[in-house]
Amino acid sequence: MADKLTQQILDALGRCAAEPIGLPLFAGKTEPGLFPNASSAKPAAQKCLADDLVRIVGTDAKNKTPRDLYGLTEKGWEFLLAAVNPKQVLEDFVRVLEARQGEIGELLSTARRMADSLQGLKDAVARVLPSVTAAKIQEPNSPAPFPKKEGGAEPEPSAPSALDFSPSPFRGGVGEGLLPEATAVLEMPATLAPAVLAYLADRSGPTDCPLPELFRALALTDSLTIGAFHDCLRQLHADGAVSFTAWAGPLYALPEPQYALLIGHGIAYYASLRS
Template sequence: MTDKSSQLLLVGLTRALADPSGTALIAGRAAPGLFPCTTAGKQAAQRCRDEGYLTEDGRITDRGMYYLFNEVNPREILKDFVRVIESREKQIHELGAKVCTLLAGVEAMRGHLCHTLAHLEKQADLKALCRDFYQRSDEEIAPTLLCCIAARKAPDDMSLPELYAQACKFKPGLTIGTFHDALRYLDARGQIRLHPWTGPLYEVPQPRFGLLIGHQISYYVSGCGSGPDSDASQQV
């Protein structure tokens, strides 16, 4: 094997060690691989197969690791680990942006559905369906939420799942859609403060309770003290 093929072999084994998820042995036009689609690259890939350094799906074997650690400075291997980690972080951020876009789309669809149901013939079954998505939050739900927030003694902000669970004790059958409508209503009137989830989106404990307002996903709430309508919090 030529020196070039030997060098490519070590590079390919280093990449396989840094990326244990597996990848193609030979790179294609649009797909990455451990070895380039050249004569030397194919020779290096074939040797890895023959010597048992790599599996067919691009995962390094114990034999391959033993060979690599005897041929390459560990500092060089660490560089490839950093490269793979940075690539994964970029993918995670891209997925997070896609999740925000999807949530915004679902929220818009829900709003359009409410308007559509409001213009359909008012039959009993349609009324019930519409109530699952929309209720007069200012008259029916908002006072309950204010009371639950005011009754909480903990110093930290209240999570939306916790508030929903407390509200359901007084309003059985409360839907998340109606719950979110009431939160928007109270936020618009300045009677509550909504606080965002600041961690990675994939770590949100119960994503269905997250409330998308603008480009922010709110997951916590706190009261604003007294106000022109604070007497509503005394009613449930």
């Protein structure tokens, strides 16, 4: 029993001497260790620790649960060299070196393949890049800005079209929304257009009249829908009677957006008499 225990210790110390970075005390399923993970090896492992033949020299953090790595102590070296022929120890070292050399060769081969692959990618980029640089990318035409009342020329009056006078996308209520031009035209009260012009003529303020204010003023005297309100404004704009000023802020800050009017690429939010 003692000879078997001693042999287990010597085998473990020999493996430990060949691994300067250390080995786990017990082997895993795929990883080596000083002792096999068996109950018969535990007495030898305990004696190594008790006799101070090995000590912790590091930690293996590759696994989910870090494991301590053990290396030889001075007493371990003395015990190993006293019990084993040094030639045998050297032969063990040579076998380990040969194995490491094979691993290094595989790493170098992998590194060379990666370098060749990177060079191939560089060559491919060098071929394609001049063609990409020389290609002409046509920029889309920028939309014409909505003309403002101040600092810009007003558009010439023209007949309404689906592009210039689109129904408002902010309408609310049943049957009102982004409708085709043919279905957007509603029957307007005969007094609506004169009422719009009269209110804008009488109004005084630091800015043009916001469309929500204009709608509420007209709704007090007539049963008015937003659709009829927008159709009336589009007709007055086409006749050259009123001008619009676009909303200049972000859309999320637009108050009461259901009253705004989509004109071309701009959102009309203020109205005034055309001067």
